[in-house]
Amino acid sequence: MKNSLLHTFTFSLLFVLVSCVDVEEYPNTIVGNTEALWHIMDERYCFFEEKKKELGVDWDEVHSRYLYQAENAPQLSQTQLLEFLGGMLSTLKDGHVNLSTSFDYARNWSWKEDYPTNFSDTLQRIYLGTDYKVACGIRYRILDDNAGYMYVETFDNEIGDGNLDQIFYYLAPCTRLIVDVRDNGGGLLTQAEKLAARFCSERTLVGYMCHKTGPGHGDFSEKKEQWIEPSAGIRWNKPVYVLTNRAVYSAANEFVKYMKRMPCATIVGDNTGGGSGMPYSAELPNGWVVRFSACPMYDADGGCTEFGIEPDVKVCISDEDFSKGIDTIIETARH
Numbered sequence: 001m002k003n004s005l006l007h008t009f010t011f012s013l014l015f016v017l018v019s020c021v022d023v024e025e026y027p028n029t030i031v032g033n034t035e036a037l038w039h040i041m042d043e044r045y046c047f048f049e050e051k052k053k054e055l056g057v058d059w060d061e062v063h064s065r066y067l068y069q070a071e072n073a074p075q076l077s078q079t080q081l082l083e084f085l086g087g088m089l090s091t092l093k094d095g096h097v098n099l100s101t102s103f104d105y106a107r108n109w110s111w112k113e114d115y116p117t118n119f120s121d122t123l124q125r126i127y128l129g130t131d132y133k134v135a136c137g138i139r140y141r142i143l144d145d146n147a148g149y150m151y152v153e154t155f156d157n158e159i160g161d162g163n164l165d166q167i168f169y170y171l172a173p174c175t176r177l178i179v180d181v182r183d184n185g186g187g188l189l190t191q192a193e194k195l196a197a198r199f200c201s202e203r204t205l206v207g208y209m210c211h212k213t214g215p216g217h218g219d220f221s222e223k224k225e226q227w228i229e230p231s232a233g234i235r236w237n238k239p240v241y242v243l244t245n246r247a248v249y250s251a252a253n254e255f256v257k258y259m260k261r262m263p264c265a266t267i268v269g270d271n272t273g274g275g276s277g278m279p280y281s282a283e284l285p286n287g288w289v290v291r292f293s294a295c296p297m298y299d300a301d302g303g304c305t306e307f308g309i310e311p312d313v314k315v316c317i318s319d320e321d322f323s324k325g326i327d328t329i330i331e332t333a334r335h
Contacts, residue, residue: 028285030081034070037085037099037290038063040282041092043215046296047277050304051092059217062091082106082288089290094306095249095275096293111246111273111308118245118270118317119182123327124151133170135163140171147334148174152195155187155251159194161233168198168234177236178333179259180243186250186275196258197231199240199265204228206258208302209278211295223298228258240265241333244311248272256309257299267311269329274308 026032042059051057066088076084082099086106089097098107127149132141137157140150148171171177179195196206208223242259244267253272259265277293284290299305313332321328 026285030073030076030084031067031070033081033085033284033286033288034066034088036284037088038066040284040290041089041097041292042217044212044280044282044294045092045097045292046212046220046294047092047094047304047306048217050306051094054307055093057091062088078103081286085288089292094277094293095273096277096279096291098291100289100291111249111275115246115270116316117183117247118329119247120317120322120327123317123322123325123330124180126325127327127330133167135167136160138163138167140167142171142174143178143334145334146173146175148177149180149330150177151180152184152252152255154184155189155191155195155255157187157191159191161194161231164195164198164231165233168236171236172234174238176239176241176334178241178243178330180330181248181252181255182243182245182269182329183247184249184252184255185247186252189251189254192251192255192258193228194231196228196255196262198233198235199237199259199262200228200230201235201237201263202230204258204261205300206261207254207300207305208298209295211278220296223302226297228261237264242267243329243333244269244272244309245329246270246273246308250275253305253309254297257297257305260309261300266313266333267309268313268315268333269311270314270316271308271310272305274306276305 026036048059082101086099090108093108093110095111098105132139136159138150138152143149205225206228207226209226210221210223213219213221242265244256253275256272276297278295279291280294281289281291315329315332317328
C-alpha cells in the first residue's frame with residue numbers, strides 16, 4: 001500500500017518514538033522548569049505560525065512575560081507551579097498540549113467549552129431507544145423512517161472488520177445512513193481510517209502530513225500524502241450524513257476530514273474542534289511530562305485543520321426542538 005495513510009501514520013509514529021529533544025540542561029527550579037518548557041515547545045511544537053495568525057500568539061512575548069514572573073515569584077507549591085506552567089501552555093489553546101504530573105495534569109479545553117455542546121445524551125436516548133445494537137462500542141439501529149443510525153463515541157477501541165461487516169449488513173436495507181461522531185474526542189488514527197474506508201469506492205487522497213526537521217518554527221519536511229484505500233469488506237455507497245460538533249477532536253477530526261472527500265458524504269452540524277497534530281512528549285527537570293502537537297496534518301487541499309472543519313450543512317440544536325425532545329441535527333440529516 002504505497003503512500004497509504006497507514007504507512008504515513010507508521011512513519012510519523014516511528015519518528016516521534018525515536019526522536020529526541022535536544023534541550024539545554026536546566027535546574028529543577030521555577031525558572032529552570034519555565035525555561036525548559038518554553039524551549040521544548042519553541043523547538044518542537046508545530047503550530048506556532050497558525051496560532052500567531054489565528055490567535056495572535058507571540059511565543060517570544062509569552063517567554064518574556066512568564067520568565068519575568070518566574071524570576072520574581074515567591075516559593076510556589078507543586079500545585080501552584082502546575083497552574084503557572086499550565087497557564088503558559090494554555091496561551092496556545094491546543095487540546096493536544098498538556099502537562100502531566102503524578103498528582104494532576106494541566107490541559108486546555110477552550111476548543112470545545114467556549115461553544116454550544118450541540119449534543120444531548122437525553123435526546124440521543126430517544127432516538128436509540130432500548131433495542132439498539134452494539135459492536136466494538138458502536139451503537140446502531142434503524143430509525144422509523146428507514147434511516148440507519150450509528151453512534152461512534154470514540155476511536156480508542158479496536159474496530160474489527162467482522163464487526164463492521166455485521167453493522168453494515170444489518171443497515172443495508174436503509175435508504176440513508178447517519179454516522180454520529182459528536183463528542184468523539186479521538187483515539188487511534190488507524191480506526192478512523194478503517195471506518196472511512198467503508199465509504200470509499202476508489203483509492204482517495206484525503207490529506208497530507210509532515211514532521212519537524214529542525215528547531216525553527218518553519219522547519220518541516222515535505223508534505224507526505226495520506227490515502228484511504230477502499231475496504232475489502234461491505235461498503236456503503238448510498239447517502240451518508242456525518243454529524244459533528246465542537247467536541248469532535250483529534251482522530252475524530254481526521255475522520256471528518258476523510259469523509260469530506262467521499263462523494264456519498266455530507267457533513268452536518270457544527271464545526272469540529274480540530275486537533276490535527278500528532279503528539280510528542282518530553283520531560284521537564286522536575287520529571288513532569290509535557291505532551292504537544294509535533295507533526296501537523298492537512299486536508300486534501302493543503303489547508304490546516306487544527307482549528308476545526310466546517311460542516312457542509314451548519315445547524316445547531318434549537319432550544320425549541322430540545323424542549324420537544326427533538327435533535328435538530330439528527331432531524332436535518334433525516335430530511
